[in-house]
Amino acid sequence: MKSSKIKFGRIAVKVGSNVITTCDGSLNTGRMLRLVEQVAVLIKQGYEVILISSGAVAAGRTDFIPPKGTNLISCRQIWSALGQVKLMSNYQFLFGKYGIGAGQVLTTKESFRDRLHYLNMKNCITSMIENSVLPVINENDTISVNELMFTDNDELSGLIASMMDCRTLILLSNVDGIFTGPPGESDSQLITEIDPGFQEIDKYITSSKSQFGRGGMLTKYSIAREIAREGINVYIANGMRDSIITDIISEKNVPCTHILASDEKKNGVKKWLSHSQTFARGMVYINRGAREALISDRASSLLMVGVSKIEGFFKKGDIIRILDEKGRQIGLGKSQYDSEKAVTCTGSRQKKPLVHYDHLLINSKN
Ligand code: GLU
Numbered sequence: 001m002k003s004s005k006i007k008f009g010r011i012a013v014k015v016g017s018n019v020i021t022t023c024d025g026s027l028n029t030g031r032m033l034r035l036v037e038q039v040a041v042l043i044k045q046g047y048e049v050i051l052i053s054s055g056a057v058a059a060g061r062t063d064f065i066p067p068k069g070t071n072l073i074s075c076r077q078i079w080s081a082l083g084q085v086k087l088m089s090n091y092q093f094l095f096g097k098y099g100i101g102a103g104q105v106l107t108t109k110e111s112f113r114d115r116l117h118y119l120n121m122k123n124c125i126t127s128m129i130e131n132s133v134l135p136v137i138n139e140n141d142t143i144s145v146n147e148l149m150f151t152d153n154d155e156l157s158g159l160i161a162s163m164m165d166c167r168t169l170i171l172l173s174n175v176d177g178i179f180t181g182p183p184g185e186s187d188s189q190l191i192t193e194i195d196p197g198f199q200e201i202d203k204y205i206t207s208s209k210s211q212f213g214r215g216g217m218l219t220k221y222s223i224a225r226e227i228a229r230e231g232i233n234v235y236i237a238n239g240m241r242d243s244i245i246t247d248i249i250s251e252k253n254v255p256c257t258h259i260l261a262s263d264e265k266k267n268g269v270k271k272w273l274s275h276s277q278t279f280a281r282g283m284v285y286i287n288r289g290a291r292e293a294l295i296s297d298r299a300s301s302l303l304m305v306g307v308s309k310i311e312g313f314f315k316k317g318d319i320i321r322i323l324d325e326k327g328r329q330i331g332l333g334k335s336q337y338d339s340e341k342a343v344t345c346t347g348s349r350q351k352k353p354l355v356h357y358d359h360l361l362i363n364s365k366n
Contacts, residue, residue, distance in 0.1 A: 009167025010048040014157035016173040017054040019239035025061040033094050038245040040098035048129050052137045052157040059083030073145050080141030091136050103133045106140035113279035122163050151219050158223040161232050162271050169232050172239030177257030180204050195260045196225040224259045234259040273332050273361040280321045282312035282339050291324045294362050301353035304345045314339045334359035
């Protein structure tokens with residue numbers, strides 16, 4: 001047990017809408033109970049578990065039939081406002097049977113962009129775990145709309161697993177994993193193990209989506225691959241199977257796709273930056289000398305003398321994209337200046353670096 005606890009470490013489990021809702025969208029409490037039982041077993045065994053659960057929007061649909069002409073964004077907001085309460089009361093009730101307090105954490109993409117919000121969220125989830133309160137996380141769908149939304153909760157669970165230094169991420173949907181063809185067809189075979197460093201399996205994955213969730217296998221795999229590269233083992237599995245979570249953790253031979261973790265480890269800020277591509281505010285062009293220094297094996301900060309042009313508006317602490325003279329992005333960094341100040345200091349030898357090495361993520365290096 002001891003070695004298995006080290007192997008699986010802190011565990012994030014993501015439950016998709018289709019696992020816990022019936023075909024009309026109402027919550028399938030029987031299925032929720034099965035999942036709760038398994039999480040309870042892991043907690044009793046001493047594992048630290050974080051649950052990321054979808055299902056709010058689906059659960060709210062049965063409670064509100066929008067009058068004709070209601071805007072789709074408003075419908076989703078109302079459904080999630082109604083459904084999230086139902087989702088959480090069910091989790092609280094079911095975990096309560098096992099003496100486990102389940103607490104809600106609602107988040108948005110914006111909270112991952114802002115380093116302070118990010119750290120507040122991390123501290124909150126850490127304190128919950130340390131005080132034996134199970135974090136049950138979902139996107140705050142009442143305020144996350146359109147481009148502010150995560151692609152789906154698979155993306156959210158990847159960010160959470162990375163932020164919380166999990167060793168294991170289990171993505172549960174209503175299929176057993178990634179198949180060599182459309183799942184359900186007789187000649188399609190389940191791919192049980194993928195080493196993303198060596199295997200290219202994108203050709204097998206279809207872009208079809210599930211009924212209520214936003215996710216599909218394509219996004220699931222691209223998140224899984226990215227997260228596995230950070231040293232987290234990812235399992236894509238079927239949440240309709242009764243003891244799938246506990247079976248995976250007790251290393252039983254169950255149908256699922258295991259995306260193998262690489263040995264790579266990143267520090268906290270670099271991990272945050274590696275998921276920040278879409279949050280970047282401004283663009284900074286650098287000269288050849290700066291490019292060479294940054295991509296070399298040396299630990300170099302981005303100095304103002306190496307900056308040739310600044311584009312866009314950003315505040316001190318915002319994430320900026322770093323591009324070479326040909327406009328190719330070579331990395332991301334957390335700016336020590338706002339854009340106005342950065343423009344006035346461009347080319348200067350005396351000023352502090354625009355991005356300190358510890359807050360710099362260079363594509364070819366990290
Ligand atoms: N956050 C959404 C919900 O709870 C689901 C997003 C997704 O489908 O991944 O309903």
